[in-house]
Amino acid sequence: MLTDLQHKTAQAVVHVFETGRPTGGYDTVTLLPGDTGHLTYGKLQTTLGSGNLFLLINRYCAAPAAAFAEPLRPYLGRLRDRDTSLDQDAALRRLLREAGSDPVMKAVQDAFFDDLYWHPTVTAARSRNINSALGTTVVFDSFIHGSWRRMRDRTDQQAKGKSKTSEQAWIALYLTTRRDWLANHTNPLLPRTVYRIDALQKLTSADNWALALPITVRGQFIDEAVLDGSSHARAASDDGERLLMVTSPMHRGDDVKALQQALNARGESLQVDGVYGHATAAAVRRFQGLNGLRADGIVGAMTRAALGMF
Template sequence: MITAPQKKKVIQVVNVMETGTPEGRYDQISIFADGKNGSRQITYGRSQATEQGNLKNIIERYVAAGGKYADKFIHYLPLIGKKPLVDDAEFKRLLKVSAREDPAMRDAQDETFDILYYAPALHFFQDEGFTLPLSLLVIYDSYIHSGCVPPFLRARFPEMTPARGGDEKAWISAYLKVRQHWLGNHSKKILRPTVYRTKSYLKAIQQDNWMLDKPLLANGVTVA
């Protein structure tokens, strides 16, 4: 069973991978040409929701909660994911100021990432018979970064999950190595540097930090 402190550490490590701090930078905006057909898009918040992905979900939650800037976001709702807002200065200003000034925006982000990413990752973790906190970290990171544990990557190594009679540590190790090779050679060059994620987790395995009871060095930042 994953404890509350272990869940917190899992989230803190992934926060570092996404925005460089264990607490997460709720107001961080990045622009990447990683949208449909190589289009530029906004990525936002603690776990970097994309404009063409789940950014709208965050804003919908914020508006429904009656956030301080809800009335200013309302007219953007039909546009998010439909019309590019990457060059809309006012929209980006609202994203930043709401995260800095209004706890409701931070809550909206936490709820979105918990419901759309952590919960499915935990379901996969439990359904496939995993038990170790580092395994959950690897799986959750994959959900945040890729939306799931991609079946095509699972098909590239022979190890079975614990629920299918396999060894947990062997599966996680094999998955990380396959994922690292995939990211490092990805057709989208923007993804290649993100092997810092898998390298950090493979180092944690070398240190036998399966219980996450030791400090973990996440892309140069130590999470105690």
């Protein structure tokens, strides 16, 4: 049985993968080119294409005191029908972002994603005698990202004929199997997501099966203060995947150069000087706006993924 702190930590790890923030981006609206899920929303990025975005917004609209229920309610029919023209509906995107700040929406998302992903994760993990916090996190990430059953069965085939496999050995084999599948997938979006496996493998290599805090996941420092909201999440200084934004003094380095090159490959004409200044920030905001991301000029996991920088 996981403790409440381990539960929060497991979710924080996957929140970093999904929104770049350990506490989750309740207001995050994303649309990646070529993503069959289409418009995605919330701290664990539920999709229009799956029908789960409708279920989430329907639950929110039915909640007492939901501040944005009235303007969102007219969209319910099109969300139910998975109307992909909503991908380009700027008014809906704005409403979803604004609703993300509503405490009712945050409570609804917490309960909804627990029902949709966390509780099934725990059931699936226990049925496999996966009891550690890190092992459960690996299963949780697969429920969020997809193809748990396929990768579970493929891992079992890989393990067949071997002596009884411990939880830790099976999880290690599962991560290797899943990484290979993602890296070689024909969907061009999936090879970009191997960073999830790399981060989880880093935790297994550290033998941190209890998810003892503090930990660093993709440049995000996570401790109890971050999880209980008494401290703002911050980028870890010892990880190359820092958050890039306009600061004083300005961010400088090869990661900024790589960002500028990626933006130039998509039509910008930035000087590749490795300095994250206002021109680079403006180019980032343009790219974010065109790709359904929050146009804040901050480069985290979601913006890097959209740029193919993994």
